[in-house]
Amino acid sequence: MKRFYILISLPLLWSCANLDYDISNGIDNEFTLFSEEISVPIADIGPLSPKQLLGDTDLGSALGGLFKEDGEGYLVAEKEETICSNPVYLLYLGSLDPTKPMDANIDDFNGNPGASTEGPAGIGLIPAIQDFSLFATNPLTEGMSVSGKLTLSTLPTEVFDKVPVDAGAKDFELFHKTFDGQNIIDAFSLVNMVLHLPASLLEKDPLSGFSSIELGYRYKAQLALGSDFPNTIPIPINDVDLPIGQYRVKDVLLSTEVSNEIPVTLVLESVDVMVKETDDEGNEKTVVSNNVIITPGLTVASGCSGAPVVSPLAIRIKAKEGTLPDIAGLQLNLFVKTPTGEGDKRLNMNQSIRFNNLRATVSGGITFQGL
Amino acid sequence: MKKRAILFLAALAIGIGAWAQNPAENASLESGYVRVGEIQSISRNNVGASSFLFPSGDKLVTGLHSSISDEEFLGGLKAVNSLYSQIDYNLVSYGWKGARGFHTLEIGAKVNYGLSVPKEIFQILKTGTAQSPYDLSSLRAFGNVYGEIAYGYSLPLGDNFSVGGRVKLLAGLNSADVLTRRLNLTTTEDQYIIDLDADIDLTNRDKKAGTDDEGYLDYSSFSGKGKLGVPTGGGLAMDLGLVWKPFDGFTLSASVLDIGGILWYYGNAGTSSGSYTFEGLKDLTTEEMEQDKIMAKINEVGQEILAVVKPKAVDGRFKFKALPLNANMNASYEMPFWRNLSVDASGLYTGYSFCAPYWEARGGLSLNFPGIAHLGLSAGGGAYGFVYGAKGSVEFQSFRLYAAYENGIGGVIPYEDIPLKANNNCLLIGLLYLIK
Numbered sequence: 001m002k003r004f005y006i007l008i009s010l011p012l013l014w015s016c017a018n019l020d021y022d023i024s025n026g027i028d029n030e031f032t033l034f035s036e037e038i039s040v041p042i043a044d045i046g047p048l049s050p051k052q053l054l055g056d057t058d059l060g061s062a063l064g065g066l067f068k069e070d071g072e073g074y075l076v077a078e079k080e081e082t083i084c085s086n087p088v089y090l091l092y093l094g095s096l097d098p099t100k101p102m103d104a105n106i107d108d109f110n111g112n113p114g115a116s117t118e119g120p121a122g123i124g125l126i127p128a129i130q131d132f133s134l135f136a137t138n139p140l141t142e143g144m145s146v147s148g149k150l151t152l153s154t155l156p157t158e159v160f161d162k163v164p165v166d167a168g169a170k171d172f173e174l175f176h177k178t179f180d181g182q183n184i185i186d187a188f189s190l191v192n193m194v195l196h197l198p199a200s201l202l203e204k205d206p207l208s209g210f211s212s213i214e215l216g217y218r219y220k221a222q223l224a225l226g227s228d229f230p231n232t233i234p235i236p237i238n239d240v241d242l243p244i245g246q247y248r249v250k251d252v253l254l255s256t257e258v259s260n261e262i263p264v265t266l267v268l269e270s271v272d273v274m275v276k277e278t279d280d281e282g283n284e285k286t287v288v289s290n291n292v293i294i295t296p297g298l299t300v301a302s303g304c305s306g307a308p309v310v311s312p313l314a315i316r317i318k319a320k321e322g323t324l325p326d327i328a329g330l331q332l333n334l335f336v337k338t339p340t341g342e343g344d345k346r347l348n349m350n351q352s353i354r355f356n357n358l359r360a361t362v363s364g365g366i367t368f369q370g371l
Numbered sequence: 372m373k374k375r376a377i378l379f380l381a382a383l384a385i386g387i388g389a390w391a392q393n394p395a396e397n398a399s400l401e402s403g404y405v406r407v408g409e410i411q412s413i414s415r416n417n418v419g420a421s422s423f424l425f426p427s428g429d430k431l432v433t434g435l436h437s438s439i440s441d442e443e444f445l446g447g448l449k450a451v452n453s454l455y456s457q458i459d460y461n462l463v464s465y466g467w468k469g470a471r472g473f474h475t476l477e478i479g480a481k482v483n484y485g486l487s488v489p490k491e492i493f494q495i496l497k498t499g500t501a502q503s504p505y506d507l508s509s510l511r512a513f514g515n516v517y518g519e520i521a522y523g524y525s526l527p528l529g530d531n532f533s534v535g536g537r538v539k540l541l542a543g544l545n546s547a548d549v550l551t552r553r554l555n556l557t558t559t560e561d562q563y564i565i566d567l568d569a570d571i572d573l574t575n576r577d578k579k580a581g582t583d584d585e586g587y588l589d590y591s592s593f594s595g596k597g598k599l600g601v602p603t604g605g606g607l608a609m610d611l612g613l614v615w616k617p618f619d620g621f622t623l624s625a626s627v628l629d630i631g632g633i634l635w636y637y638g639n640a641g642t643s644s645g646s647y648t649f650e651g652l653k654d655l656t657t658e659e660m661e662q663d664k665i666m667a668k669i670n671e672v673g674q675e676i677l678a679v680v681k682p683k684a685v686d687g688r689f690k691f692k693a694l695p696l697n698a699n700m701n702a703s704y705e706m707p708f709w710r711n712l713s714v715d716a717s718g719l720y721t722g723y724s725f726c727a728p729y730w731e732a733r734g735g736l737s738l739n740f741p742g743i744a745h746l747g748l749s750a751g752g753g754a755y756g757f758v759y760g761a762k763g764s765v766e767f768q769s770f771r772l773y774a775a776y777e778n779g780i781g782g783v784i785p786y787e788d789i790p791l792k793a794n795n796n797c798l799l800i801g802l803l804y805l806i807k
Contacts, residue, residue, distance in 0.1 A: 016778075017785035020426040024786070028430050032437035034499035039560045041651035045660075052657040255560065358651060359560050362499075367437060 046354030089209030113219030126226030148193030302339030394535030409801030543604025606633030641682025
């Protein structure tokens, strides 16, 4: 019955056949979707910290050992120096009466702990919070004491009057000061510094005179960016090999909100799109595309630990003519500037940057061959 | 003369078969009949292939080709683009004259299936997501097979008026239905939100669809033995009609057909329900930015979407599905100067539960030579534009072979029988044995 129906109906239908719609000639399998615009949420990226981004790279080594990361992740410049070191045996020999207590004078000392930050300062880093401490060691089984005067150029003079040092103390802090928001400690000096030693000190040395009594200082400066980096930092992103040429995309807008804890202002000055070209001799090389306009419009405002600052970010990638080519790589030129606003400006390797709600808006369609 | 007019009307009613199955029109029959193997095909689509395919040079391109403008493609689509097909097969009908009225008994089977797709789906594909939010809840697909046993009775009330009715016992054989009660898609720069509430139902008697470990239906795995032909639903429907001849030569008839439906039992039922918000891949830290980890996250998103979209098995359920409701009205006037020629007018309305109704109005001429032949031509307009039709019958001794054909204009794809424009295409063929 069905065949009968088909036999009857076909002549009636064929009589109205429109040859313009003869699909036996084939149907073009090109499809251009979203010809006006489509926005797609892509990802939330982060938190990304300098430590994560650098991975196993030792930042201190990478920057010539100028600074390093402390236990809390802060970038620091450190210096530790021994001002004097006196073997017990020599002090014993120098004493007039070894059975009585003695005072050992220490020559005046002028130092410059701030010199540790001169290297980082060369790339714009300044000390933010600085710690200065004066310490003494006493290997003796009975205590000794220290008296004298400490002068720091940026602080009032500190006077010691027989500050006791614990017996056998490996490291005893005579003085400690934290400076916040002040200039580099450029000099300090010790005046009339005297070690007050117990009687029979040789007998009180567990190493029978071979131990040393030391006086020294430690200086640590946590760093912040004090001036703009002098040059842009080129960041090559190679081997992208994004084959978007076949999709005939004309315009892509990448948008995100950057939440930044890092106390530097980042300016993406320019982005070059790298494409592969083959020269006349058949050699393939990667060159900057002249047919792609990128409008970075990107300034990530500085934040600080625990108080990130959110900046909108938009990068438009547009073809001058036609459509975007296959992208072989990107060359980003980043300008690092001093932080703006208030707050803690110390650089910490654990400070994070997040790219929230990264989305892409494609205008003008995406073309596929054969869906 | 009166008898001839009545015979003419009867011939008209029988001749165009299901086009006017007004049960009241049997009332004037003087003798019985047996009808065997009538088949009727109805195909209605409110958009045609030319809304999706466009000639370009010596080839065809789709509406998504870059050379086709948004307006050119989307302008040719309806808010809801639907396709409906129905095949009615009348195995046997028997009609006999009773003491007062006329009785009929009919046995047949019907198949219908349909698909409706909202324009927004094509709009998203063509232009993108700038017009968000989208209501895609008119997405629907279904197919039904059922048998029908009908008893009809028509009764003359005086010389000029007759009424009739038909009660139909419906036996559901198989049904599949994808019903989207709610499908909303909201797209912004920040997120895509899909909100879905849909049922998928399949009857298959004792064959049970499998489920996976999480309770989702697996329609690729059935267990048990199906019993072909055993009802999976039952229902009732009714046809009502009247014929009125207010004066000699003029006849008005009206009918409402298929009032009722089938209560199906869907033993393989599933529901997709829930909402999913996609806001991009989350927490892409340096550790997560490896290709396999990103792919794992994409896969995770896919699984979360599937958890909303995939139908979860639910207990078998009953659902009532109304039949497409038909309302017909016909008027016919025999020309006083030649009673074999009549002028006809008719109107048709079909209401569907899944898409916009179909309607048409047409006028025509009929030539009727009782006992020999009948020929009718008609033309008019309707929901899908211009329509025309031809119907006819020839009679030899007690046999009458009849056929009717209706179509719209716009043509078809060569060799493919696919209409290019919105179209109503109907074909009817049947054979009647008149018991004289």
